[in-house]
Amino acid sequence: MIKYISIRVFGLGVLLVLLNYLYVLFFYQRDLREKSDKILELRESQKKADILYFAESSNVNFRENDSIKLSISELTNLFFPKLKVIAVNNVASHAGIFKYWLNEIDLIKNKPKAIVVTLNLRSFDAAWRHSKLETPLRESLVLVEPYPPLFNRFLLALQAFDSKDETEREKEMLKEWKETQLHFPFEFKYKTVREWDGAMANGGHLNADGSWDIKKSELACHYIKAYAFNLNEHNPRVRDFDDIAAWANENKVNVYFNLLAENVEYADSLVGKELVFLMKQNRDFLMKRYNRNYCKVADNLDVVPGKEFTDQDWTTEHYGYRGRMYIARNLAAQLKTQFENEYQKAY
């Protein structure tokens, strides 16, 4: 009986190897194009790039009337004309995705001289971490898991990844806003995002006639929900950045975290100094944690004036050309420490 079963199990194993080969030959590339196009883009980009730039939408968002339609990575490249800065952008991406992209770099054939990864303060908040966009982002990584491609394809069909639906994600987000305590070194009446948001929503801003300024209050609420958190090592996104830093040190590749600008000016005027305090405290946490060994942080948190943000009624890292230029110049200054000889003043 054992021989009988062994022959069949062996036969099944051989069949699976054969089918995996057929899948790779005829279907794998098609599936990658459909589900993981950014991975394919990265596999191509790394062959040509001196500096790889991993970003979310901040690098591809322009104002309609921008006179300079160059992305942050392209503007950075102006400072290093002899080098090639190539960006791989994916809307709503974050360190949790970028860390998997790093595994796609062939360090023997295409080791880049440096990698820039956008460090987006909002990507640590509950709204981004529990966003519905997380499902397609996670889905895009399944086909490149370290298993045989045929097995990965099966995992994709089984939705064997973080594929929670929108309702579940929203529930988790609301729970976090309700339960996570906010800590200040001074007395502050709101202990959670929910309390703070609730107070702001119920007449945080008033018009001259004493009525509620709903538009302004709503915007202030967005700012609270986006930036009211205390960063620590338990934040899942911090753990993702830790992984990236560990990868950089292990593989001796310089990684630059491009801490993107947030609208600190509006945060101050709409919500107040307490929110700005949290934003700056979190910035300091990140600077301290990641400015070491093979990692460096380009601090842009408050370099872009409020009016230079493309979205005036939402919290984003989308900038007009001046904003992008400020950030690129700041980033270039950091890169200059490594590429002193290639650096050339651009503007």
Added chain:
Amino acid sequence: MLFNSLHFLFFLPVVVFLYYVLAHKYRWILIFVASCYFYMAFVPQYILILFLIILIDYVSALTIEQVKGRLKLFYLVASLTANIALLAFFKYFGFLNDNLELVFRLFGEEYHRVNLNIILPIGLSFHTFQSMSYTIEVYRGNQKAETHLGYFANYVLFFPQMVAGPIERYATLGKELKETHRPLYKNFADGFKLILFGLFVKMTVADNLAPVVNEVYKDPLSHSPLQALTAMFAFSFQIYADFYGYSTIAVGAARMLGISIMDNFKTPYLAKSVTEFWNRWHISLSSWFREYLYISLGGNRVSLPRWSINIMIVFMVSGLWHGANWTFVVWGALHGLMLLLEKYFSKIFNFKIREGWSIFNALLCLKTFLITSFIWIFFRAENFDKAEQMIRAIFAVPLNFTLTHNMKVTGLLIVVMGLLDLFLYNSRFDLKINRSPVYLRWGLYAVLIFGLMALSGTQKYAFIYFQF
């Protein structure tokens, strides 16, 4: 827990392993715990409803067996009322509200709607029907009341078939659950084959057809007649592959535990008449309605007009069982009507379908398929407006014969299902494949594994019948 999930693919081997490791007297506890865990992966608190059903019918059956005369009937009616009330509350409360609102509006009165925001517990219609069949059988004296609450609970909860059937009778499943099963290679192998086949049918066929269907049904009139027709046929095969796939996995999972459960499908689209279709489609439900409703109404021992009315009642109730919407009732009524037409036609013209294969019989199969496919429109459409739009889209002019990618995919999948049905005609996958020559057997395994792993739909769709 969904069968088409990694969760289940880990869960099943663990349960099977523990099942055979445990002594027989403890196995019912494992099945009970595993079934509760399986169900609670959906909405945990709804397990309480199942416990309530179990308790009601367990006590009722014991009481029915002990009392005599009219009291027997009293307890049966009480038990059935409790079951139906639970089903009505969770499934038909919103439907009742909608209809009362409509009636009140018709008379110019204002109706104060009661919104309870109830979510239908998954598979409630299946549990209640399965449990009710037990009390009815005890009442009829065909079944001894179960004294062991654990075994009875497992009959209602048995995880392979708890959420979408097959709707088993206690005489068969109850007996199977009590028997001592030894770990046999044949059971593992056959179970594995059935699960592989079921997953292929569900994930490769049904889940690839789902987007084709959904796209057209979202806005039928913005699609060409050919696209609408494709969606109509695609849904016929989507629902078949979806439910057939589920049922086959259920049979396979139970088989791994040495337990046999009934087949729910026998190549229904190869039926030569609507009557035959219902002997081949969702067999466990058809037989439930036949045994407990049709026969109770008088069966075929009544006059032709009365019999016709009975048929219509059975089919309309069957429609309503599927969903709390008039579209389902119309779907059932149309099937009933077709069945009556067939009966009258064969009576008037003394027409009898001959057994075996012939061109004429193939044309009859095609006719039955076209009829059932058309009637599925009412099953799939969210409301009558959508159904009407779909029909208008199918019969719209001018015709556009451009073949889209979706049409090609649908065509290919229909051919695949058609070939599988021809291969399996009147048989089941494991039985058929075990009799096939080795090259065909392994060739088919290769096709199924490749289809399942490399070509299955990349979006997960819950089994359609879970909503009932």
